[in-house]
Amino acid sequence: MSEEEKSRLRQGYKTKSPQLTMKEIHKPSSFEGALWAAQGITDARVIYHAPPGCYLMQHMNSICNEWHPEMYSTLISYAEVMQGTGKKLEEVLEKVVAEKPQAIIIITSPVIEITGDDVQGAVAAAGFEKTVIIRPTLGGTLADGKEKAFIALTELMKADGEKRKKSVNLIGPTYNTFNWRADVFELKRMLSSIGICVNAVLTADCTVDEIVRAPRAELNICMYPYDCGIECAKKMQEQFSIPHTASHIPLGFRESAAWLDDIARFFQIDAKQYIAQEMKSARDFITTLLVTNTFFESTAALSTDNCDTYSVGISSFLKRELGMDVCMASVATDEALDKVFQVCATVLLNPSIDEKKAVLLEKSPTIILGNYYDLKLATDLGFKNFLYADIPLIGYIFSETTPFMGFMGAKHLVQAMGNEIYTKIFIETKGEMEGAISSGEVPWELDAERALGRIAEMLPHFIRSIALKKIHQVADETAVQKKSSVTLGILQEVATKYTPTRFKSKYATIFTDIKDTPLVPDGAEQTEFQMEWDQSAKEMLEMVPDEFVAKAVRETEAYAREKNYGQITTAVVDKYRKKLGF
């Protein structure tokens, strides 16, 4: 992707948002990253060297989403910060050491990062050997914090002991990583199916002993290569000569197969039969009536910018393996942006909620995959089809049963998305069980009839007829009640009230257009879009006089074909305008 295009993606939607943005409210920091990585080590004691408020917020958040995350704190007061916090840390350490934990992990809070208080001194005074200190940086990202924690934990690792044959470490899952429990479970299942065992998981639900013995694995697998784990894997490669793999994300059937195939090759295991069996089952599942019927005409918006690995993997899966249009995705890094852009024309880099809102309204996706704030936004905007796929959550119950990764994960994702889309749209477009089938003969005004035709074009075929019937019927009923024919106004009222919510914003433009636009005179050229135009590019056509729009579309598309552009973006329109000397 060119720098110009990247720049547009970063900046393009901001101009449409209010001046004030709330960019960061859904983004955890490096402090969360370090804490979540440490909390997952079940027999270590985590001490958050922090004021009570910081400790409370962190612990409460984890408690709402994880099973039994435990942590202690120094609970430092303002006075203690002023006088130095070393003594308090020493006292807490003394108590914690008395519990005889397998390891102690101290994480400093923003306040300690500012005062720069000596942590090492208190640790030395406590004299507990297996103590790890993690100091996240102010302004660091979630991924930075996790990586820093992983690297710090390598201090606990020991190179002695024999290699565990056909074993791997899974690096990356931490507490509060969305769905980690189910994803790890599924990947372990797949690995075990070809005779590979997991030596250690860094770090969710692992033990200190697993970390100590991590160098005994033959291969490190980075589960979230677009987020974290690679630096730790490199360090382990350097220190313990363990190679690592991060080339495939096991999201979707293709990548799950490729991921397992790569690992099998490394261990010289013949996994063909197992993979073939999974792929046949996948094909049988994907080609069922409802899957193809639902996904081919649906669009998805991915708002998973707290987990770029999910953004990259799921967008590719939906587009390539399900034939679904990914109409929006959000990511946190340039690297993920480049990757996702291959399957999605609108990729937002670290968008604010306002920026997401603008794009959701414009794209009207059939389903949104995202976090709590996206769900709230979607609900407020009238988008009913939603699936959690990222943090933050407002409290969510998780177990091993709902993976996104691996073969089972791909199936689960299709199942969850498909059912969400199909059932909700189907129910939404049905009439009431006791409603009348027809209101008799009701005349329709021409504008209204035209508008209904335009509405039809926006509906996926799998619900088009039932949705139209519903709209038609309710419009008839309303007209009868009002003792009128069906007018454009009545249709608009009905369309707003009784139709699948995701189309409402688009309907609004239909009614405005029809009110403002006279019928096309006989002989005038009608505008025909043969290629895909993104909304911003379409909006540029508004600058073109009406009588030249059809020509402009036709010739821009001819130019795009000549230059092998897959779709019309503002960049393409600009280039063509330049060519014409504008």
Place this chain on the structure above:
Amino acid sequence: MSLKSYEHCCSSCIALANLGKIEGVIPILHGPQACTFGNQIGSMFCRPSRLLTIGTTLKKSEVIFGGEEKLKEQIINVYNQYRPEVIVIINTCVPQLIGEDLKGVITEVKEKIPSLKVTYCETGFNQPRSTPLGNDVSWRAIIDVLEPQEMVKGSVGILGRAGQDADSLGCITSLLREAGITVYAFPAGHLNEMAKIIKAEYLCPIHIVPYLTSKRINERFGSKTVYIELPAGVAGTTNFLRGVADLVGNNELKEIADREEKRSLPRLEKIREQFRQKPTKVLLVSGPANETSMGKILAEFGAEVIIVPSMRNAFARQEQDILQKRYGSCIIFHENDFNKVSDLVGLYKPDVVFGDFQARVEVIRDLIPCLINENYLNEYGYDYALDFGENFFENLKQPFFTEWKEMMSRYAGESYV
């Protein structure tokens, strides 16, 4: 010295939640990213879901060079975009630590926008009892910018504990209104409604939290604060109403109190009988100050009560004295530090624990009933207590614990706890 805190959240979070419930007020959270993220998502649990939370999200460079410019910019942005009546800066630990000049920022911004009302409260590590003080300091900040209004003679201001109270003060205010007393309730859903509190001649807090708020109202507007007692449970509510009646010389309110007490006593007696049949020891650990009010209700029922208090202000001390005189050795205030709630469980061996989320997961894993303090807010008046008492034993879900204990001992071995 404890290893964990068992309160609900940071005072910054509760200030955000508290202010976020008032139409006309917009809070700005001044702190680093970790602070913004945690407090924002935390406050979403208990405030209207307007996604409008403005953070300054200080970066490292701003910590070094000061975040005042960013704060000014956000104040002006918020004002231009939303035109709130009041902006409250929630000044968290980090800007306090680096000595941000908030008064200077406010003065400078007000020079640019004279009509702007902007104030601040300091939260975080200077509030050792985190949760309830977030309510008190954020309200005090609001009081600082209210314009004077004429005091109404004989009127009573009812001060609650938290934003949630806005919807549940009717059980007290309706009785005062029935007696013909002019009542102002605080908090309320809209700033203009809340602002009427300064017209009250007497301020009668109905919780132990708003000490600083009532003090500031008194300092600025002259209302006289009279702490009577927590109007929770039958005796508490009756005594509160009689106290108000004495204060404003209103005999009708005394008659109403008698009537309500008479109405409530038969139900209370039935509840007491249940507690006599099932003697119950309850440990209540530092809730958003409702550990004291719920403890008060349970003591009235006849339970043996141990309270780990969250508040130590003058109101809290008065209330503790009242309860100790009324219930003697049946009520204990545990003020000493402890490492974990499980230590207190070991010490007191309660039948049921009231605690916050941390305590819940810690205690219930050992299959001991633990109710969450946050679920027992709005605990004012007669009927809340009676309803709570009538359903208390059912709500403990003892059959659930029995079932799991039996299953675990049968299938998971003896060492399951």
